[in-house]
Amino acid sequence: MKKIKSAAELNALQEELNARLDPNKPCIAICCGTGCMAHGTRNLVERFQQELADRQLTEKISLRRTGCHGFCERGPMVVLHPQKIFYQRIKVDDVPEIIDKTILGEEIIDRLLYRDPVTKEKVVHEYEVPFYKKQMRLVFGMNGMIEPTRIEDYLAIGGYGALAKVLTQGDPQAVIDDISAAGLRGRGGGGFPTGRKWNATRKAEGSPKYVICNADEGDPGAYMDRSLLEGNPHSVLEGMIIGAYAIGSSHGYIYVRNEYPLAVENITLAIDKAREMGLLGQDILGSGFDFDIVINRGGGAFVCGESSALFASIEGRAGEPRAKYVHATDKGLYDKPTCLNNVETWANVPLIINKGAQWYAGIGTEHSKGTKIFSLVGKINNTGLVEVPMGITLREIVFEIGGGIPKGRKFKAVQTGGPSGGCIPEAHLDIPVDFDELSKLGTMMGSGGMIVMDERNCMVDVAKYFLKFLEEESCGKCTPCREGIYQMRKILDRITNGEGKLEDLDTLEWMGQAIKDGSLCALGGSAPNPVLTTLRYFRSEYEAHIIDKKCPAGVCKALITYGIDPDKCTGCHACARVCPTGAATGEKKEVHQIDQEKCIKCGACYEACKFDAITIV
Amino acid sequence: MQEKIAHIIGKYHHDKGFLVPILQDVQKEFNYLPKEALTTVGALLQVPLSRIYEIATFYRAFSLTPRGKHQMSLCVGTACHVRGAPIIQDGIERVLGVKAGQTTADLEFTFETVNCLGACALGPILVVDGEYQGQMTLSKANKLLKKLGKKVATDEED
Numbered sequence: 001m002k003k004i005k006s007a008a009e010l011n012a013l014q015e016e017l018n019a020r021l022d023p024n025k026p027c028i029a030i031c032c033g034t035g036c037m038a039h040g041t042r043n044l045v046e047r048f049q050q051e052l053a054d055r056q057l058t059e060k061i062s063l064r065r066t067g068c069h070g071f072c073e074r075g076p077m078v079v080l081h082p083q084k085i086f087y088q089r090i091k092v093d094d095v096p097e098i099i100d101k102t103i104l105g106e107e108i109i110d111r112l113l114y115r116d117p118v119t120k121e122k123v124v125h126e127y128e129v130p131f132y133k134k135q136m137r138l139v140f141g142m143n144g145m146i147e148p149t150r151i152e153d154y155l156a157i158g159g160y161g162a163l164a165k166v167l168t169q170g171d172p173q174a175v176i177d178d179i180s181a182a183g184l185r186g187r188g189g190g191g192f193p194t195g196r197k198w199n200a201t202r203k204a205e206g207s208p209k210y211v212i213c214n215a216d217e218g219d220p221g222a223y224m225d226r227s228l229l230e231g232n233p234h235s236v237l238e239g240m241i242i243g244a245y246a247i248g249s250s251h252g253y254i255y256v257r258n259e260y261p262l263a264v265e266n267i268t269l270a271i272d273k274a275r276e277m278g279l280l281g282q283d284i285l286g287s288g289f290d291f292d293i294v295i296n297r298g299g300g301a302f303v304c305g306e307s308s309a310l311f312a313s314i315e316g317r318a319g320e321p322r323a324k325y326v327h328a329t330d331k332g333l334y335d336k337p338t339c340l341n342n343v344e345t346w347a348n349v350p351l352i353i354n355k356g357a358q359w360y361a362g363i364g365t366e367h368s369k370g371t372k373i374f375s376l377v378g379k380i381n382n383t384g385l386v387e388v389p390m391g392i393t394l395r396e397i398v399f400e401i402g403g404g405i406p407k408g409r410k411f412k413a414v415q416t417g418g419p420s421g422g423c424i425p426e427a428h429l430d431i432p433v434d435f436d437e438l439s440k441l442g443t444m445m446g447s448g449g450m451i452v453m454d455e456r457n458c459m460v461d462v463a464k465y466f467l468k469f470l471e472e473e474s475c476g477k478c479t480p481c482r483e484g485i486y487q488m489r490k491i492l493d494r495i496t497n498g499e500g501k502l503e504d505l506d507t508l509e510w511m512g513q514a515i516k517d518g519s520l521c522a523l524g525g526s527a528p529n530p531v532l533t534t535l536r537y538f539r540s541e542y543e544a545h546i547i548d549k550k551c552p553a554g555v556c557k558a559l560i561t562y563g564i565d566p567d568k569c570t571g572c573h574a575c576a577r578v579c580p581t582g583a584a585t586g587e588k589k590e591v592h593q594i595d596q597e598k599c600i601k602c603g604a605c606y607e608a609c610k611f612d613a614i615t616i617v
Numbered sequence: 618m619q620e621k622i623a624h625i626i627g628k629y630h631h632d633k634g635f636l637v638p639i640l641q642d643v644q645k646e647f648n649y650l651p652k653e654a655l656t657t658v659g660a661l662l663q664v665p666l667s668r669i670y671e672i673a674t675f676y677r678a679f680s681l682t683p684r685g686k687h688q689m690s691l692c693v694g695t696a697c698h699v700r701g702a703p704i705i706q707d708g709i710e711r712v713l714g715v716k717a718g719q720t721t722a723d724l725e726f727t728f729e730t731v732n733c734l735g736a737c738a739l740g741p742i743l744v745v746d747g748e749y750q751g752q753m754t755l756s757k758a759n760k761l762l763k764k765l766g767k768k769v770a771t772d773e774e775d
Binding site: 375473 | 634635637701704735736739742750755769
């Protein structure tokens with residue numbers, strides 16, 4: 001495609017591309033997000049291509065390889081346009097039938113439809129699926145409409161229109177005022193007002209100024225940034241270019257995890273395409289504004305999501321945070337004024353410019369505006385990415401969008417904010433989700449991980465898990481963080497081994513506070529949160545480990561024994577076959593036994609038993 | 618080796634700021650970071666070896682020892698943890714006889730844990746030689762290990 005030299009030319013191209021879209025032309029939109037790819041979507045795409053070619057239909061039916069649709073639980077999935085028929089858990093051999101029956105014959109294939117686990121009814125259209133119904137997919141919804149590797153697709157639905165608007169108006173300060181008026185707050189976790197950050201960087205002295213996209217999505221359990229970069233990279237680029245224009249920067253970086261190969265690939269391609277078309281580089285759209293972006297891949301260190309550690313990493317050093325007496329907006333990367341925002345924050349920018357600050361500010365709660373994408377994972381029926389307006393309750397997310405807990409088990413907690421956050425019990429499920437309400441509960445919004453836990457998850461074990469994670473990821477610079485987390489983890493080790501004392505709980509509390517007070521960066525500053533919140537809401541579970549020497553959830557190895565329920569055992573021998581130590585034995589068709597001397601509590605028998613006969617007490 | 622490393626550094630215009638991505642590419646080329654590679658990078662970029670060593674040991678992605686023929690990475694992110702990743706980790710460690718982060722003596726397997734692969738809906742996830750294997754269980758992991766030549770009890774009747 002040729003270079004676009006002005007906003008008018010861009011508008012003309014957008015219209016031309018849009019006119020080419022035939023709303024009635026059948027289109028097969030296949031989700032090619034990482035989740036669906038892991039389900040084997042690659043073979044599915046090939047089969048569709050082959051079958052369409054065999055039938056000489058490639059002109060009449062288009063095939064769109066889109067980014068993540070969000071409903072990862074039901075992959076591989078397709079949406080058939082224009083009717084928006086939703087087929088899920090598709091197999092390669094279903095492909096000919098889909099083309100012949102549904103696309104050519106307008107017949108619905110019942111077995112590929114989604115069945116609502118609550119009402120037991122089959123759902124035909126994507127928009128009727130309960131998982132999507134309660135969502136407000138402003139940022140994420142575009143994923144299904146475009147092929148991320150095709151800039152034409154993004155342009156055809158009005159992409160880069162916000163950039164053209166901003167450049168035509170020619171008033172950088174007005175852009176910042178708009179972002180401030182919209183009430184956009186940082187989606188990476190901190191919730192800092194974006195407009196204020198931009199303004200500070202704009203006003204700061206020094207040049208060059210840097211604009212950075214933080215795509216070092218290190219929170220375990222969160223993957224919305226990955227899916228945005230993979231599925232709609234141009235929306236992130238457009239946001240960054242607008243931000244750079246408003247701030248007065250010509251140098252941009254995207255710091256992305258190397259563990260996200262598809263995201264790196266798609267964003268690299270998007271940058272090349274945008275540059276080729278004159279949307280990045282020198283004299284963007286003939287406005288005289290220059291801006292370009294370089295990609296920097298991270299090295300797999302959680303702490304590099306922290307601003308000053310991220311700068312150190314881009315500068316080619318070990319990612320150690322520094323004290324922030326001076327803000328990054330004044331002295332950030334290479335000690336120059338720097339504006340660092342998260343992927344999702346950048347992706348919100350074009351939306352605000354296009355639809356207006358007032359419209360945006362109308363969504364959400366008083367101090368948290370717009371929508372937020374959460375990754376709803378763990379022990380939940382409808383696992384996936386959900387985008388909801390701020391202010392929705394946790395209960396609505398978990399039980400309506402998420403469809404509740406699998407296997408009829410009981411909900412125990414939902415963990416937000418990653419290793420910096422905390423676990424929220426059922427009693428607080430009705431609070432509206434926004435930055436401030438979550439902080440009040442001792443947790444935080446974080447980047448958007450929402451891990452649901454059921455009665456089979458031990459809260460002491462979960463707290464220990466996070467401490468172990470942070471112990472490894474602490475950069476080691478501040479002693480309270482480096483040594484404190486280690487000591488807290490040692491205490492939890494003792495408790496989960498049945499060697500805890502009640503006074504340990506007090507020690508955990510004061511030590512947690514000391515770590516918070518004595519650490520430079522947010523990693524240490526929030527590290528004790530998972531322990532402190534579980535102590536606050538699930539103290540009885542700690543006490544059961546200490547006083548009764550029991551793990552009520554049946555997780556902590558030292559405190560549990562495996563057994564066999566004679567009423568349920570059918571003597572199928574499955575447990576004995578998988579037992580690595582020969583502890584599970586028995587004659588076929590007779591009740592089996594577990595030799596406690598030999599049992600190493602590996603869980604193999606529990607997994608293998610199809611009759612629920614293995615007991616853990 | 619010299620030539621290959623010079624080529625990689627050339628791709629980044631000899632910019633010291635790209636030390637982390639340069640080392641990533643070097644590791645991709647040689648499967649780990651051999652000592653000579655580090656000294657070569659240092660000499661070509663004029664960065665002291667101590668700084669390179671600092672980076673190579675700070676970031677989790679780097680390995681200073683040779684890696685095995687088969688790479689097994691188990692995701693131990695929160696979502697995978699609550700769905701039973703620790704049980705699978707124990708199982709793999711038991712079969713391979715090494716702990717996470719180590720390589721078997723015959724250089725056949727490297728087993729490591731990663732903190733989150735960002736495909737949480739499929740948890741627990743095991744990546745075997747670059748292929749994502751979702752909804753992992755102890756028995757599925759054992760079957761994979763068996764396929765790769767390890768002697769292990771599985772629930773297949775043979």
